[in-house]
Structure formats: structure tokens, C-alpha cells
Amino acid sequence: MRSEWEVNQAVDKYANLITRICFIYLKNEADTQDVFQSVFLKYLKYNKSFESEEHEKAWFIRVS
Incomplete structure (x- = not known):
């Protein structure tokens, strides 16, 4: 689990x-906020490290 x-x-x-x-x-703003929270919750629980900053950004885009 990632740190705060x-x-x-x-x-x-x-x-x-x-x-x-x-x-x-x-x-839809409400659905957007729900997905936003889900993406960062998934990031919080994601234990693997990223190869680079571009890899991290691509992960966020894909998960979003």
C-alpha cells in the first residue's frame, strides 16, 4: 500500500x-468524481513500482 x-x-x-x-x-460531474476517487483508491492499493514517470502517467490514463 502506498503512503499518504x-x-x-x-x-x-x-x-x-x-x-x-x-x-x-x-x-457528468458526479460520475467523474466517483471514477476519480476509484482511480486513486486503486493507486493507493497498487503495490508495484513504475519504470518511469511516463509509465506512471500511462497507468493513470489507462485506469481512468
């Missing part, structure tokens, strides 16, 4: 990207 600090860093870095991706597909 790691999750907060990821939220700061990817929140805007994930929100835009979800809203484009869902066209």
Missing part, C-alpha cells in the same frame, strides 16, 4: 488530467 504522501503527490500531479479524461467520456 505518495498519493497526495499523485493527486497534485494527475488530478486535472484524470478529471478531464473522465468528464470527456462520462459528461
